[in-house]
Amino acid sequence: MDEDRAMTTVPLADPSTGPFAPAESAAVQVAAAMGPDVRSAAIGTATPAEDHRRVIAIDGPAAAGKTTVAGVLADRVGAILFDTGTLYRAVTRAVINEGVAVDDEEAVTALARRHHIDISPPSRDDGRRFDVLLDGKDVTWAIRDPDVTRLVSPVSEHPGVRAALLPVQRRIAGSGPVVMVGRDIGTTVVPDAGVKIFLDASAPERARRRHAEQLLRGDPSPYDRVLADLIARDAHDANRSASPLRRAGDAIGVLTDHRTVADVVAEIEGIVRSAWSRFDAEDAASVAVR
Numbered sequence: 001m002d003e004d005r006a007m008t009t010v011p012l013a014d015p016s017t018g019p020f021a022p023a024e025s026a027a028v029q030v031a032a033a034m035g036p037d038v039r040s041a042a043i044g045t046a047t048p049a050e051d052h053r054r055v056i057a058i059d060g061p062a063a064a065g066k067t068t069v070a071g072v073l074a075d076r077v078g079a080i081l082f083d084t085g086t087l088y089r090a091v092t093r094a095v096i097n098e099g100v101a102v103d104d105e106e107a108v109t110a111l112a113r114r115h116h117i118d119i120s121p122p123s124r125d126d127g128r129r130f131d132v133l134l135d136g137k138d139v140t141w142a143i144r145d146p147d148v149t150r151l152v153s154p155v156s157e158h159p160g161v162r163a164a165l166l167p168v169q170r171r172i173a174g175s176g177p178v179v180m181v182g183r184d185i186g187t188t189v190v191p192d193a194g195v196k197i198f199l200d201a202s203a204p205e206r207a208r209r210r211h212a213e214q215l216l217r218g219d220p221s222p223y224d225r226v227l228a229d230l231i232a233r234d235a236h237d238a239n240r241s242a243s244p245l246r247r248a249g250d251a252i253g254v255l256t257d258h259r260t261v262a263d264v265v266a267e268i269e270g271i272v273r274s275a276w277s278r279f280d281a282e283d284a285a286s287v288a289v290r
């Protein structure tokens with residue numbers, strides 16, 4: 001399917017004044033679908049001549065608060081939010097559903113190319129902030145299941161899978177102001193993003209947040225297990241050969257330990273507004289010269 005993706009920002013309850021909330025409480029989101037050009041994508045090829053100065057790339061390890069911060073930030077600066085981890089999770093859901101071996105790169109890549117993923121405004125009032133559809137079936141909660149969380153890292157490690165998911169991410173990057181959340185946005189997906197942030201927090205703090213989030217969803221996994229899984233996933237994401245999790249050389253590091261969402265958003269919003277004023281001034285100067 002190659003139609004333009006509808007993108008909608010959905011205003012939600014304001015989490016900006018509280019502590020870090022579960023990722024799903026952020027204001028969201030985007031609709032995305034993979035097109036036929038997925039097949040010809042190659043990691044590392046930049047989209048030529050697109051202006052990505054209004055892309056805000058937010059990368060960082062699991063449960064650093066990326067989606068929560070990005071949702072509030074997107075509302076404040078009038079951008080859409082695109083959480084790219086959703087794509088990898090949807091592919092992982094399909095891998096599990098179809099009983100494909102996670103380490104069979106060819107089969108997993110074929111599956112990533114074959115399936116259709118949509119992310120769109122929420123159709124139900126059950127705590128979700130957006131719908132995730134896999135071939136039209138609602139998998140919004142199913143992509144947060146522990147089995148998906150356990151396997152998403154090895155699935156996302158396959159270069160073929162990353163190549164399959166790259167075009168839709170780049171297409172959204174070229175569509176206007178957008179906050180893109182992931183692991184490799186600033187390094188690979190949009191290396192010329194106008195603002196790059198690397199959001200981080202200590203592992204115990206991140207595990208505490210993820211544990212609280214899972215309890216709310218009825219998943220009773222103990223804290224120690226959550227911490228161990230998180231550390232393992234980070235190590236996997238950081239050590240894979242294709243597009244590993246790492247801070248881009250020109251990314252600004254922001255730590256979220258012991259800080260409120262509002263405080264972190266304010267810091268990043270300041271960075272964004274000052275960069276955007278600079279871009280406006282550059283544009284005005286180039287018009288004046290002409």
Ligand code: DC
Pocket residue numbers: 062063084085086088089152153156181182183184185233237
């Ligand atoms: O942000 P998340 O926990 O929903 O992401 C799930 C997994 O997807 C994560 O372990 C690594 C992978 N991912 C990735 O490799 N690149 C991205 N841009 C986003 C997510």
